[in-house]
Amino acid sequence: MSSDCKMIIFIGDGMGGRPVESLGGKTTIEAANTPNLDAVAAGGESGYLHPAGYGIPVGSDTSHMAILGYDPFTFYRGRGPFEAKGVGIDVLPGDLAFRCNFSTLEGNVVTDRRAGRISSGTDQLAAAVREGLKDGIDGVEVIFKESVEHRAALVLRGENLDHRIGEVDPHVEGVDYWECVPLPEAADDPNAIRTAKIVNEFVARAHEILDAHPVNQDRKAKGLPPANAALPRGVGTAVDLEAFEAKYGLTGAMIVEVDLVRGLGAYLSMDVIHVDDATGGADTDEMAIAKAVVDAWADHDFILVNIKAPDLGGHDGDAAAKIASIEKVDRAVGYLLEALDWSRTTMMIAADHCTPCSMMDHSGDGIPIAVIGYGVRPDGVTEYGERACAGGSVGHITGPDVMRMLASYAGRAHKFGA
Numbered sequence: 292m293s294s295d296c297k298m299i300i301f302i303g304d305g306m307g308g309r310p311v312e313s314l315g316g317k318t319t320i321e322a323a324n325t326p327n328l329d330a331v332a333a334g335g336e337s338g339y340l341h342p343a344g345y346g347i348p349v350g351s352d353t354s355h356m357a358i359l360g361y362d363p364f365t366f367y368r369g370r371g372p373f374e375a376k377g378v379g380i381d382v383l384p385g386d387l388a389f390r391c392n393f394s395t396l397e398g399n400v401v402t403d404r405r406a407g408r409i410s411s412g413t414d415q416l417a418a419a420v421r422e423g424l425k426d427g428i429d430g431v432e433v434i435f436k437e438s439v440e441h442r443a444a445l446v447l448r449g450e451n452l453d454h455r456i457g458e459v460d461p462h463v464e465g466v467d468y469w470e471c472v473p474l475p476e477a478a479d480d481p482n483a484i485r486t487a488k489i490v491n492e493f494v495a496r497a498h499e500i501l502d503a504h505p506v507n508q509d510r511k512a513k514g515l516p517p518a519n520a521a522l523p524r525g526v527g528t529a530v531d532l533e534a535f536e537a538k539y540g541l542t543g544a545m546i547v548e549v550d551l552v553r554g555l556g557a558y559l560s561m562d563v564i565h566v567d568d569a570t571g572g573a574d575t576d577e578m579a580i581a582k583a584v585v586d587a588w589a590d591h592d593f594i595l596v597n598i599k600a601p602d603l604g605g606h607d608g609d610a611a612a613k614i615a616s617i618e619k620v621d622r623a624v625g626y627l628l629e630a631l632d633w634s635r636t637t638m639m640i641a642a643d644h645c646t647p648c649s650m651m652d653h654s655g656d657g658i659p660i661a662v663i664g665y666g667v668r669p670d671g672v673t674e675y676g677e678r679a680c681a682g683g684s685v686g687h688i689t690g691p692d693v694m695r696m697l698a699s700y701a702g703r704a705h706k707f708g709a
């Protein structure tokens with residue numbers, strides 16, 4: 292059956308949660324004022340999504356892969372390649388890709404993993420590191436680029452690099468950064484030993500360059516933590532994913548705020564659309580995002596949207612901030628409900644994972660979802676939220692079900708059998 296119905300997945304990053312005591316046992320979605328998300332539930336079908344399977348806490352990378360129908364258990368090669376691709380660095384077979392934080396070191400002690408969430412000057416810092424390491428390390432090319440805020444990506448390109456190495460970023464503050472060493476299974480492997488040495492050399496030389504840099508002298512003079520280190524983690528290798536359009540026969544766009552997910556979109560050869568005022572923070576312009584979705588709707592069959600802010604509130608354990616961000620998602624969805632042609636659109640509201648304020652991290656909890664638009668049969672649920680969606684007709688689905696289900700609603704599914 293052929294159809295020209297468009298499909299949208301609208302994700303509030305980390306939007307799902309658990310009951311919050313200070314909210315009288317409501318979740319942040321339930322406590323937020325969300326007339327538009329409720330309208331989606333009331334006009335459509337609701338249920339629960341478990342992207343990589345029941346009870347598996349996922350990252351944004353593995354979750355978006357699962358939701359788009361690319362099995363992360365088969366295809367995931369670490370976070371680094373997505374982060375690198377997201378800032379425009381191609382990761383080739385044989386390369387190692389890392390995500391990095393600009394961090395603050397005093398001696399070897401990490402005093403601030405995010406260098407005060409540095410928001411400007413990292414382009415100059417990254418350029419200085421590239422210049423200082425332009426001859427490479429032990430015959431290995433060093434490609435280093437800033438991402439948003441304190442984030443950056445590192446790619447090592449050369450012969451016989453081995454990904455079986457440990458982290459440098461200790462993930463906590465007040466302790467020494469870690470020396471990179473081969474993983475136990477590769478402890479005696481000369482390639483892994485050499486690769487770890489190259490990573491350590493990168494960290495040492497980047498530290499030297501960054502510590503002396505005027506941007507950091509300036510920060511110190513202002514009493515700000517200098518971004519005087521780049522600490523790699525999340526090593527990964529080249530990813531081999533079938534392009535989205537080839538897999539589904541749909542032209543696809545991504546309007547997302549984080550480079551990690553943009554990197555996945557780039558790997559899938561989707562149109563990754565940047566919205567200038569989409570900051571990825573609590574101050575993001577949700578209306579600019581919504582308008583970009585309407586523009587993209589005109590010439591794409593499929594759009595994935597992600598607003599990042601609810602996840603940040605969850606990680607900070609800040610229920611009020613999370614509620615405010617969920618209300619931003621609601622306003623953007625409200626704009627779409629007004630602006631799009633719903634006789635030719637099917638849209639799913641979801642999160643990529645839950646980030647409960649009580650955990651300050653991602654949980655393996657199911658995610659409330661609601662689908663509205665063409666082909667959808669309203670099920671009697673009248674509200675979007677953890678309790679309400681549990682009663683919906685979609686029931687419980689996992690990542691591989693999502694694209695199939697949407698294609699079916701949209702009249703784009705292929706018949707199985709005669």
Ligand SMILES: [Zn+2]
Pocket residue numbers: 305602606646653
């Ligand atoms: Zn998160």
